Amino acid sequence: MTSTNQAVDCYRSHFEAFERTLNGESQSGLHQLRREAMGKLSDSGFPTTRHEEWKFTNIAPITKIDFKPVFSSDAEGIQADQVRRFSFGTHHQLVFVDGHFSIELSTVGTLPKGVYCGSLAAAVKVSGDRVQQYLGRQVKIDETPFVSLNTAFLIDGAFIQIPDGVILEESIHLLFIASGRGQVLIAPRNLIVLGKRSQASIVESYVSLKDSQYLTDAVTEIIVGDEAVLEHDKLQKESSDAFHVAMIHARLAAKTTFTSNSIAIGGSIVRNNVTAILDAEGSECTLNGLSLATASQIIDNHTTIDHAKPHCASHELYKSILDGRSRGVFNGKIFVRPQAQKTDAKQTNKTLLLSDDATVDTKPQLEIFADDVKCTHGATVGQLDADQVFYLRSRGIDEMTARDILTFAFASDVVSRVHVPPLRIQLEALIHGRLDQGRKL
């Protein structure tokens, strides 16, 4: 028996124990979905580097540990002021402790009529149909083994629904806090549904109260209605011992504007999948990413942009700054389906290596089946430019500061694309802090 199967066995026994606590609820539609997902995970097992999708990132350290799923909220002992340092000033802040909604720690300001902004578990209880017409229908439950795992233990997360025509002025912050209670599986499941012509910006951040080794396996499903505008920002700064595997899956209707900014700073092994399906004409999709890794961190970004219909544009900019013995991975898929004529797709991946031992694997993967399209991609890997460093030094700036300024400039190219000003300011401060601390990342 391989170790990945042992891991599946552990999760299956946790699943069975979980089922026994459910009583009548085990017949619910939601639980059918969980059971199906557990079956898929049992069939697939966890991937090894022999799998094409996982060949750059060895997840064996994750499957070696028996992470215990967290079945209920335990926010006791967490004070509001411990949470405050993770806030960035919006009135709508949903706080999740180990993946479970905490009503005590959350604040929601006045929202336009018809907006749902709260716990997924609560929404399932109150109006299951409203949730279940979307849940688990965007991302396939066996899209990756980690999506299966997340779905098998799907209990809570955020549910945001914005009705047609509603414009949210203020952003919504989904704050996922790991309490540090030990080797646990934290599996939040988020569902974001934007009605036609609605507009919103939603920020997910993943943080920890103290260093500990846990696994966050998060899935966010996003549905963007016709002519809607959504900015989705994600800030991942988990504990340095933690593992973070996440899937963001967005389906875009006609003439939408969707932006995903994904900033990854924390964690020990990190895998982010971001998938956008341009499912109708006239949409614009922007995927940006920034990874800052040091020591022996691995940050792996897999993106997929699926141009299923004509007249859509996509822009993608992923950057990594790698120090120490860290590793970066970028795999950018762009599909242009046969009917997706007049597609305009641009992908850029840039890596800055700050040490001799840091490495990166970068793989653009363009599969184009239409002929009247414009698709470009480019990847660069390099160190700080010696001419630039000297230029700064020759004006009196010391070498370390010069390097910091140039590194920050490299990062700010992505950070400046975050259009939630208080978050952008926080990100800039965070990166500055990272640079100043050890004079290295």
Place this chain on the structure above:
Amino acid sequence: MLEIRNLHASVNGKEILNGINLKVQAGEVHAIMGPNGSGKSTLAQVLAGRETYEATEGEVLYEGKDLLAMSPEDRAREGVFLAFQYPVEIPGVSNIYFLKAALNAVRKHKGLEEVDAVDFLQLVKQRTKLVEIDESLLNRPVNEGFSGGEKKRNEIFHMAVLEPKLAILDETDSGLDIDALRIVADGVNKLRKKDNAVIVVTHYQRLLNYIVPDFVHVLVDGRIVKSGGKELALELEERGYEWVKEADRVAIQA
């Protein structure tokens, strides 16, 4: 202020400077002229501390201190300024942010407080007028997308803000049209003081019509082969560099 004694320097094992001797006093303007490949820019880069050039022999004293032992940033903080022949583009770093960081580094070195934001803005605005640089260039990334002329003017603008004691202008005239040349030269002239000095490295005489040198030195094959007053520049313009080269060969043979 500056004394260069028998300076030899090489890049990748190839000797470029071959025994330079030069004395610059406060208040003076020195022009260093010479044909392409004579080592003019190498001299400028070595004085600024570029690490790709290795000083293999000789010494450089700046205000009595061993200049070659100092890091590039310490040289700048002590008042040495190099206006680059090819100013470097720095995407993502605004011109004004860069200048403020540079000015504060110099001030800190002198034991002064960081510059007050209002004072800094005032200083910067005043200095933009000196080199007639568009204020919109302040908030743009350093040199990125600047025209050739704007880049050169931006160098003199940095000089105007940092107020160095010893400014080395490396082919600041190249790529400038006649109007821009006059503006840049006027800027440099306005910054001249009794206690600072300027070394103008140039291939052509025309800049020297505006920045009038006290001394002109001709560099050939990494050595100063001829020195004189400002009239030497005119003579070079008329007779070309072959004339000094020939005279030098004769001198060596003799």
